[in-house]
Amino acid sequence: MSAALPPAAAAPQGNGLTELLGGLLPDGLPFWALALTGAVVSFAIIFAFIAVLAMFATWLERKVAGHIQVRYGPMRTGAWHGWAQALADGVKLLIKEDLVLTSADKPLFKLAPMVVLSTALAAFVALPFGPNAIVADLDLGIYFIIAISSITTFGVIMAGWGSNNKWSLYGAMREAAQVASYEIPLGLSLMMPVMYFGSLSLNHAGAMQSGWYGMHWYVFSDAFWIAIPSFALFFTAALAETKRAPFDLPESESELVAGFHTEYSGIRFAFFFMEEYAAMYLMSAVGTALWFGAWNFPGLSLLEGTVLHAPLAVAAFVTKSLLLVFVMMWVRWTVPRIRIDQVMALGYKYLTPLCLLMILLAASWEWVKAIAFGA
């Protein structure tokens, strides 16, 4: 998989993982060796993280769904609250027969899950897990994440077309229609924090929110009145980006059977599944990094320089992101699905103009600050 190529390309700049490896490896190694090692190591780390995350999120989703629906969810597999259910499911999906329909467009059918998963993996390279705990600290981190995660759509369309199933094709068609309506507000909604921080790097945004003993988050900043509505806009668009209810039209279970992944089974289905949870985490992490102080929490700055600092920062960041993932699940199991024309109306008629208005407000506020305080 070509997932980890970007960090290699971005190796000379920033203070990411490749830089760290450069310090560990013996001097005099050619650049390509350094880049290759960086790529392999970062791929391994990200893939392991996503695999564990997908398992945990599957279990969490079942528990959340269960408790919302006045039942328990899995309780038997594994001793404690069915913790091993996701593990058992993973094994099941691995050993299941990998069906490819004879009537399917085989190259597309087989390529689609790989495209979907590898783009999700690739987006993680620009995502920090803690201060400087980032594979590649790109200057254009947010831009890179938005660009790469949009490619997922092509995978979905390939899957829908390649399956040679009308329901799948409908899922793909809806995804294509949906992507045009929510990618714009998603990109625009990220511009408010970007203007505030003056940077497209998530790592930088995180570092800038470390003031006030770790409480100088964007939502608590002087621009909180921009931050809160802009987060609502971002979160709505992010739900659509991750194909979660109420925007789960590409796979809408009661209308399109299972949408674009109707014909997939076994490990290929698991790839789509992992991508969904990876995308959910990715969007939540971007939201956390920009609005909710990334890895900062009250008191973190007191630990600066101690051994505890890095692990706690990573733990805080992952926890906050998972909380947003939980909110996504909460929304999914509460609301009905909206119709495709309503998705498009929401994207074009409401979210995009609102985002443009918020950008105007955010820009004006930065201008006012610059004049008033000379900041």
Place this chain on the structure above:
Amino acid sequence: MANSTKDPALRAGERLVELDVRTQDVEINMGPQHPATHGVLRVLLRADGEILTGAQSHLGYLHRCAEKIGEKVDWLQYLPYTDRYDYLSAMNNNLAYSLAVEKLLGVEAPERAQFIRVILAELNRIASHLVAVGTYGMDIGAFTPFFYALRERELLLDIFEKICGARLTYSYIRPGGLMNDAPAGWLEQVKAFTELFDKKWGEYWDLLVDSKIFVERTANVGVVSEELALAWGCSGPMLRGSGVDWDLRRDAPHLVYDRLDFEVIVGRGYRGTVGDCFDRNYVRMYEMVQSNRMIRQCLEQIEDGEVQHPDVGLLLRPAPGEAYVGIENPRGELGHYLVSDGSKIARRLRVRGPSFCNLAVAEHLLPGCMLADAAAIIGSVDIVIGETDR
């Protein structure tokens, strides 16, 4: 794309180039195995992208020759088959058949039996509407309300199990009365349920029916006008949702319904047009409240007594003749037309099922809608395939 090469608006030397793109409608089979068709209904859809241009339903995947069986088994033996047409409201089916046989026999069930029958029929209406509204939520993508609805339905099934031992196919209401009297404590259990249900009803309303997305998805969708509903012989919530004030419990009084005070809920275009999907669900939601009210009144008025007519035994031989009785089932008018030649077996047994007639309208609603509305419309008709196919 009209061919307008000689458009006068074009200046000299300009030419309108048009691509010859030919498009074709997609034909899709919705069902017989599809999550939104509530069983084995198959709807052949024709669609231009997301817009439907045609629909045809194909029935019969669950045909079990119920009516023909009715002409081969004796009067009482047929009772269990009635459970199986609309398995979500088996008590009402039993009641419909029993009333028709009683009319042939010229007898009436004792008063206590009539009260218990009304209680059971209304409890089963609540159970049936709970499933209808809950699965309707699933059709439009909300899974959770279904579990809330089933939570209360479980309590109802417990009540049914206590009185007759079965949870789905009861065969409890029978010609002449009931299988047995209600066991001790049963009426108290029903009373506890009616009190609980009043509290829980708001949960479905707030979580599903009154939510913004639900209204957006259902209002002005699948509008059945009064004329259309009457022309196609719709009944039940499908007809009342279209604004027709017609309810057999009030308009053709049977049992003790004339002694009960209740309102007939009619669609008035509460969030959109009269007769849209929202109105049909509104009718179902408020009918549950009315049923609950009726049960409470029955519990106040019921007295001790016999529950089986002394002259009606196990082997029935009605005098030659014919009878038709239609009653208000949760889904509409369920009628039985019976012809007896004086023997122990029916000469002719014919069933008029509400789902079957209501479903016929759906074909007329689908063209012009979005594909997602197909699930919303078919769900709002609230069919049970066991009854359309019988």
